[in-house]
Amino acid sequence: MKFLVVVLGLGVLAIGAFAAWIAIAFVRAPLDTVGDVDFDRALTIPPLAESRVDGDVRTFDLRLQSGTSDLGADHLTPTWGVNGELLGPTLRAERGEAVAMRVHNDLPETSTLHWHGMHLPAEMDGGPHQLIEPGNVWSPTWTIDQPASTLWYHPHLHGGTADHVYRGLAGMFIIDDPLEAELDLPRDYGVDDLPLIVQDKNLDDDGELDMSESFFASAGVIGETIVVNGTPGPYADVTTEAVRLRLLNGANARPFTFAFADGRDFDLIGTDGGLLETPVAMDALQLSPGERGEIVVRFEPGERVVLRSDPSDTGNVFAGGQDRLDIIEFRAAEQLDPSPRVPDQLAEVPRLDPEDASEERSFRLSDSTINGLEMDMERVDEVVEAGATEIWTVTNADGGSHNFHVHDVQFQVLDIDGREPPPHLRGWKDTVWLRQSEPVRLIMRFGHHTSTEWPYMFHCHTLRHEDEGMMGQFMVVEPGQSPGPIPHAEGHEHEH
Numbered sequence: 001m002k003f004l005v006v007v008l009g010l011g012v013l014a015i016g017a018f019a020a021w022i023a024i025a026f027v028r029a030p031l032d033t034v035g036d037v038d039f040d041r042a043l044t045i046p047p048l049a050e051s052r053v054d055g056d057v058r059t060f061d062l063r064l065q066s067g068t069s070d071l072g073a074d075h076l077t078p079t080w081g082v083n084g085e086l087l088g089p090t091l092r093a094e095r096g097e098a099v100a101m102r103v104h105n106d107l108p109e110t111s112t113l114h115w116h117g118m119h120l121p122a123e124m125d126g127g128p129h130q131l132i133e134p135g136n137v138w139s140p141t142w143t144i145d146q147p148a149s150t151l152w153y154h155p156h157l158h159g160g161t162a163d164h165v166y167r168g169l170a171g172m173f174i175i176d177d178p179l180e181a182e183l184d185l186p187r188d189y190g191v192d193d194l195p196l197i198v199q200d201k202n203l204d205d206d207g208e209l210d211m212s213e214s215f216f217a218s219a220g221v222i223g224e225t226i227v228v229n230g231t232p233g234p235y236a237d238v239t240t241e242a243v244r245l246r247l248l249n250g251a252n253a254r255p256f257t258f259a260f261a262d263g264r265d266f267d268l269i270g271t272d273g274g275l276l277e278t279p280v281a282m283d284a285l286q287l288s289p290g291e292r293g294e295i296v297v298r299f300e301p302g303e304r305v306v307l308r309s310d311p312s313d314t315g316n317v318f319a320g321g322q323d324r325l326d327i328i329e330f331r332a333a334e335q336l337d338p339s340p341r342v343p344d345q346l347a348e349v350p351r352l353d354p355e356d357a358s359e360e361r362s363f364r365l366s367d368s369t370i371n372g373l374e375m376d377m378e379r380v381d382e383v384v385e386a387g388a389t390e391i392w393t394v395t396n397a398d399g400g401s402h403n404f405h406v407h408d409v410q411f412q413v414l415d416i417d418g419r420e421p422p423p424h425l426r427g428w429k430d431t432v433w434l435r436q437s438e439p440v441r442l443i444m445r446f447g448h449h450t451s452t453e454w455p456y457m458f459h460c461h462t463l464r465h466e467d468e469g470m471m472g473q474f475m476v477v478e479p480g481q482s483p484g485p486i487p488h489a490e491g492h493e494h495e496h
């Protein structure tokens with residue numbers, strides 16, 4: 001009997017040791033680049049896109065193209081860009097303006113261009129149904145009808161989004177409005193108002209973008225080279241006492257938790273869909289892929305300070321959540337032009353009232369599915385009435401590195417696991433982080449762009465998850481209408 005217990009005990013010990021060995025051998029060790037990055041390249045500022053006004057319409061010409069970029073390897077890296085070799089120009093338009101895009105595809109592959117965060121007709125959304133074949137031009141047009149905000153654009157090809165964004169297709173889309181223009185905020189683009197598109201890349205020995213993923217990297221590529229606006233190891237010269245940073249997590253999978261090396265406070269003034277009601281003083285801001293945050297930070301003459309990414313509260317090791325990363329160094333001049341303090345009052349953000357909600361829906365994200373279903377280009381998952389206020393409850397049910405993005409609308413967070421959202425999550429959002437098993441209740445009011453042909457998307461913005469099927473479709477219709485078949489939906493699966 002004693003012998004049997006000893007044998008069983010040894011067996012259990014052996015199994016335990018084997019499991020520990022597996023864990024050590026395969027789980028990614030946290031990466032720490034703090035102090036190891038030479039900030040020796042001036043930050044590239046994406047140019048403001050040229051446009052022309054014909055009648056009442058502002059028209060932008062955009063060209064998806066391939067090229068090469070210096071990402072710090074010994075060889076140039078083949079990359080893709082919009083009107084350039086990597087990333088794209090910053091688009092800028094006023095609330096109320098009609099815009100027209102002429103998107104040329106000079107790439108060897110079919111792609112799309114989606115206007116992330118934009119309220120617009122589904123047919124203009126640039127989702128997986130608005131394919132642009134090589135050599136073709138896609139010409140969406142819509143009227144800007146939402147507050148001043150920092151949006152962005154990127155491909156949204158079903159099954160190919162992660163690949164196309166990783167190669168370099170992305171850019172910012174800044175919306176202006178008169179309310180924002182009246183506030184005493186830094187807004188000199190490229191001087192005291194800086195776009196920061198933060199991404200991570202892996203480069204192989206030939207300098208090519210490495211798309212391979214480790215065995216356990218269920219979130220996709222986790223890059224070890226951080227680039228800001230495509231610049232590796234960047235520094236930015238500061239000439240004013242305060243600088244506004246429009247932070248965009250443009251990574252495929254990594255969450256970033258932005259914080260300054262000396263722990264200084266900054267003011268969060270805006271989130272995905274526009275300005276907050278009042279600035280929120282913070283010393284760390286977590287943004288998951290697709291999320292934006294506008295912050296204003298103050299500098300002392302002559303100082304240098306590094307913005308870095310600290311481990312995220314989720315700590316998801318497979319998505320790089322335990323990494324510490326140097327991102328960009330700010331170099332303040334010996335003399336700084338004076339900047340006013342951030343105003344106490346920013347924008348009005350009228351609270352949406354749960355009493356007004358006519359529908360409640362719930363979404364469980366797990367195992368490449370939402371509510372147990374993988375994305376199907378022909379299936380309309382939800383039908384929403386134009387103008388309806390709805391509450392969507394979203395849950396990360398499997399502990400993966402998930403967030404949730406809804407097209408066409410900006411929503412408000414009602415509560416997270418039953419608790420009021422923190423102050424920095426009380427503004428307009430279109431993408432929200434999901435901690436494991438903590439349901440997030442969102443309230444949103446849908447607009448009046450209706451269609452019985454074209455759907456909008458909702459999905460996880462960890463791009464590989466989205467590509468693998470963690471995405472669904474909703475249509476906004478007039479009361480009483482029901483969706484018809486989606487044109488040409490069949491056969492649009494992207495093979496890669």
Ligand SMILES: [Cu+2]
Pocket residue numbers: 400401402403460461462465466470
């Ligand atoms: Cu996900």
